[in-house]
Amino acid sequence: MADTDGARVTDDGGARPDHRTVTAKVLALLGAFTPATPELTLTELARRSGLSLPTAHRRAAELVEWGALERDADGRYRVGLRLWEVASLAPRGLGLREAAMPFLEDLYEVTRENVQLAVREGHELVFVERIAGRHAIPVLTRVGGRFDLHSTGVGLVLLAHAPVDVQDAVLRGPLRAYTPLTVTDPVRLRARLAEIRRRGYAVSEGQVTTDALSVAAPVRAVDGAVVAAVSLVVRLDEARPAALAPLVQAAARGISRALSSAPRRR
Amino acid sequence: MADTDGARVTDDGGARPDHRTVTAKVLALLGAFTPATPELTLTELARRSGLSLPTAHRRAAELVEWGALERDADGRYRVGLRLWEVASLAPRGLGLREAAMPFLEDLYEVTRENVQLAVREGHELVFVERIAGRHAIPVLTRVGGRFDLHSTGVGLVLLAHAPVDVQDAVLRGPLRAYTPLTVTDPVRLRARLAEIRRRGYAVSEGQVTTDALSVAAPVRAVDGAVVAAVSLVVRLDEARPAALAPLVQAAARGISRALSSAPRRR
Numbered sequence: 131m132a133d134t135d136g137a138r139v140t141d142d143g144g145a146r147p148d149h150r151t152v153t154a155k156v157l158a159l160l161g162a163f164t165p166a167t168p169e170l171t172l173t174e175l176a177r178r179s180g181l182s183l184p185t186a187h188r189r190a191a192e193l194v195e196w197g198a199l200e201r202d203a204d205g206r207y208r209v210g211l212r213l214w215e216v217a218s219l220a221p222r223g224l225g226l227r228e229a230a231m232p233f234l235e236d237l238y239e240v241t242r243e244n245v246q247l248a249v250r251e252g253h254e255l256v257f258v259e260r261i262a263g264r265h266a267i268p269v270l271t272r273v274g275g276r277f278d279l280h281s282t283g284v285g286l287v288l289l290a291h292a293p294v295d296v297q298d299a300v301l302r303g304p305l306r307a308y309t310p311l312t313v314t315d316p317v318r319l320r321a322r323l324a325e326i327r328r329r330g331y332a333v334s335e336g337q338v339t340t341d342a343l344s345v346a347a348p349v350r351a352v353d354g355a356v357v358a359a360v361s362l363v364v365r366l367d368e369a370r371p372a373a374l375a376p377l378v379q380a381a382a383r384g385i386s387r388a389l390s391s392a393p394r395r396r
Numbered sequence: 397m398a399d400t401d402g403a404r405v406t407d408d409g410g411a412r413p414d415h416r417t418v419t420a421k422v423l424a425l426l427g428a429f430t431p432a433t434p435e436l437t438l439t440e441l442a443r444r445s446g447l448s449l450p451t452a453h454r455r456a457a458e459l460v461e462w463g464a465l466e467r468d469a470d471g472r473y474r475v476g477l478r479l480w481e482v483a484s485l486a487p488r489g490l491g492l493r494e495a496a497m498p499f500l501e502d503l504y505e506v507t508r509e510n511v512q513l514a515v516r517e518g519h520e521l522v523f524v525e526r527i528a529g530r531h532a533i534p535v536l537t538r539v540g541g542r543f544d545l546h547s548t549g550v551g552l553v554l555l556a557h558a559p560v561d562v563q564d565a566v567l568r569g570p571l572r573a574y575t576p577l578t579v580t581d582p583v584r585l586r587a588r589l590a591e592i593r594r595r596g597y598a599v600s601e602g603q604v605t606t607d608a609l610s611v612a613a614p615v616r617a618v619d620g621a622v623v624a625a626v627s628l629v630v631r632l633d634e635a636r637p638a639a640l641a642p643l644v645q646a647a648a649r650g651i652s653r654a655l656s657s658a659p660r661r662r
Contacts, residue, residue, distance in 0.1 A: 151418075151458060152417075152418035152419065152422075153418065153422050153455050153458040153459070154458060154462075156418075156419050156422050156423075157422075157458070157459070157462045157464060160464075160479075160482050161462075161482065163482055163485050164485070165485065168485040168487065168491070169487075189419050192417060192419040192420060192423070193419070193423070196420075196423045196427075197517075198423060198426075200486075200487075200488070208485070208486070208487050209482060209483055209485045209486040209487075209489075210486060210488075211486055211488045211489055211515065211517050211522060212517070213426075213479070213482070213483045213486065214483040214484075214486040214488070214489035214540070215517075215522060215540050215542070216426050216427065216429055216475060216479070216483070217475055217479045217480040217482070217483030217484075217540075218480075218483075218539060218540025218541075219429050219430070219431065219434040219474070219475045219540070220466075220474070220475040220476060220477055220479065220480040221434065221435075221466075221474055221475075222466075222476075222477045222480070223475075223477055223480035225434070227539075228538070228539065231527075231528075232528075235527070249477065251463075251477050251478070251481075256477060256481060261497075261501070262497075272494070273484060273493075273494065274480070274481050274483075274484025274485065275484075276481070
């Protein structure tokens, strides 16, 4: 089948000929959907994926037929359940989540606070699970959502155990200051990361919102590599980090053990 | 860009020329991953997607570059976290789940039993969420997994409110008998569906496993359409369906209300 696999992705849109491969164009259609834009008209879809209207229309129709996209009553496109089904097989998504869930629930039951599970993806983290009681402090996170590594408890744990080149790139910044307490100085941040590795857990006090504190601990694979981080987010004024750390660490160890003993997957 | 968008999908594999479009081939690569085969070698990936080894290799490399697939240490392919991130935007997947979660947690807290949330996809259901206590009765379900519509409580609710052509197709069978109690007679099943619509909830007693009972109720969109079902699965010998039904119905109503009042999405 003739297509342009030899060509490379150039920039999006513009008047220049589009040398992207068909695969890249299909992926650009999927990547057009973001937390801020979960539903798109055909025009928006074409613009955001850098495709012409007829091409976007034709390929989107194929994606709808397969179930990767769905159309609502107004004709807007959104991500389809069939894609979600396939994606649920991602070992670092629902696979990890299934192994972790009993421990996250235990953590939630004994604290009634926010419980979070996250993995590192490049220079950011992705929240894989979140359990929050009705009366727990509101947090900024969303399952499937991204966040930076230098501010939250889970982020700091993941950054502390990231490869050196990732740490260097993140520390080079820019590092967003969410509150006056957010540590954005690279030297102080590097010292914190060393302390987190030494203590085995991270505490983030008022660094994302001034009223919240999070305590996080690393989840490890069989080979000892840190593959995820689990945290509790509580109200800063009620927080006793020293009391919370063993709880979070025990949950992280439980998840690590479950990952090691899990069958290769169903 | 030359490709074969005019051609239609034929059968998989075989010696015949592959007239599928590139989009269809990319989707075939994604669709090769199933709950039974979440990790695939290149050879398996090529065979299951009906592509030649070089084509599978080239396109899989593009999917890995984007993050739709990942490779493990042994070179096996698996679904990538980036695809899971995009898929988390599916309104019928995590979107629904986020709206439902507080009510599912309430249901779990007051019962400590299995709580399930499912949507209909064609002639089957897909589990969107599941919360299970450590001491709850083991169930056969998995988040992102499929199940048929005629046996479980959630399935019966979704079938009872499905379009007539879906009901007819499902009732034509074959209908799997999981236990001697599974209702597979189309006439009896049709009567049950009418009763479920009338009563507003479904009870499935020992029809999936002989030791479990589920009570399920419909979740409705603003226009009254049934978009999901929520259930409690409990041990058959301890079950009091009449006591559980109001609990499940209240949770289903709460979720329906949350869906109606939810902003169009973040």
